[in-house]
Amino acid sequence: MSNSFADVNRYFERAASILGLSEAVKKQLETPHREIRVECNIRMDDGTIGTFTGFRVQHDNARGPFKGGLRFHPEVEIDEVRALASLMTWKTAVVGIPYGGAKGGITVDPATLSRGELERLTRKFTAGIHELIGDTVDIPAPDVNTNAQVMAWIMDEYSKFHGFRPGVVTGKPVDLFGSVGREEATGRGVMIATEEHLKSQGKTLADATYIIQGFGNVGNNAARLIAGAGGKILGIGDHTGSYYDPAGLDISGALAWQATHRSLAGWKAPSVQREALVLQRGDVLIPAALGGVITPVVAREVQCSLIVEGANGPTTPDADEILHRRGITVIPDIYANAGGVTVSYFEWVQNIQQFAWDEARVRRELETIMRPAYAKLAEVAQAHSVDMRTAAFIVAIDRVARATELRGA
Ligand SMILES: NC(=O)C1=CN([C@@H]2O[C@H](COP(=O)(O)OP(=O)(O)OC[C@H]3O[C@@H](n4cnc5c(N)ncnc54)[C@H](OP(=O)(O)O)[C@@H]3O)[C@@H](O)[C@H]2O)C=CC1
């Protein structure tokens, strides 16, 4: 399952036509600025040569340097990277941080590589794109199957060409100019987005039950934080196992199991089929794995009344329409999962200032961005009588279009 650029552009078109943008401006905003494809040949541990393909799509930089994660996954391909890059443009605009949008990826299953092979591949990719990234140009960060260590290798490889520039990537280890709070930031942002919406309904996080698909960086931090705020998590799952208990799952137990076994496989809790997890009964569904998982078939059967998109592009446009008709509210990815890039922004600011913030400050500043952004979307949704996704795209496109016009051709 992957994201498609055409799908993102259906959402774009819907909002752009409400804004009354001309065809020329729409085309300018939709079209990626630059697409990089690099062949990465590395020496494998067994002495053979491994050939992998890496991509970086720089979608738009009207509002600041290109910004977005790097994904290592067997399904990475150019159309998906384009889709994810454009989502980054709209995401950074929705939360009003001074960036454009980009995304990268390498078509590889990192589980099949040794640590040494992974490092050589990361360095090869960095060497292939180093002239086109930089702390004022394009700033990668973690995404699916990449982490702080991968960012450290990118920073180190980049420094061989350009000297010490820690702001070239974010999501670095805290011991290597990373920011406290970046690791959990996307999950924390998902929690804040959920809390804001529940608040608008007169409820708290503790008043709802949750199903979370994906138990990686986004999913497990969202689960931990929501459970910590009193929310009852009924369902969780990763690639290896899905679990559902209407009485509530022991999230601390799941996290401890994952920490020692590196996945949820074998965890002792009532299990369900992987595809069935998102269809179970609960109040809030948080997809936090891959794109395209909420298809029209799923949308017709989902039982939760609120979907908070931790993943990028989890809902296809046809499914989105069905959810809308069924009265199911969707808090869209470009707002709901923006906590990660927001704390990446804080990391970049700290790198530039060479001054580290404490965790309390990171959390406080994240709240001051995420909470008013929700209020803005709710206001626009009401003013235009549209759903929250269309409202988010209206806010984002308006900001990017204004910056583009002010900068001129
Ligand atoms: N990391 C970040 O800061 C941000 C991430 N996102 C988005 O959030 C989503 C998750 O990213 P992230 O948490 O970083 O990635 P991770 O690689 O840390 O985790 C991905 C999770 O999804 C699970 N998964 C993969 N395929 C399936 C499947 N078919 N069914 C169920 N679970 C599956 C993985 O399971 P397993 O480990 O068993 O393979 C893992 O638990 C992505 O869409 C990403 O683009 C959005 C904003 C920021």
Ligand SMILES: O=C(O)CCC(=O)C(=O)O
């Ligand atoms: O932290 C970042 O720069 C980007 C994270 C990301 O890839 C995303 O928000 O989808």
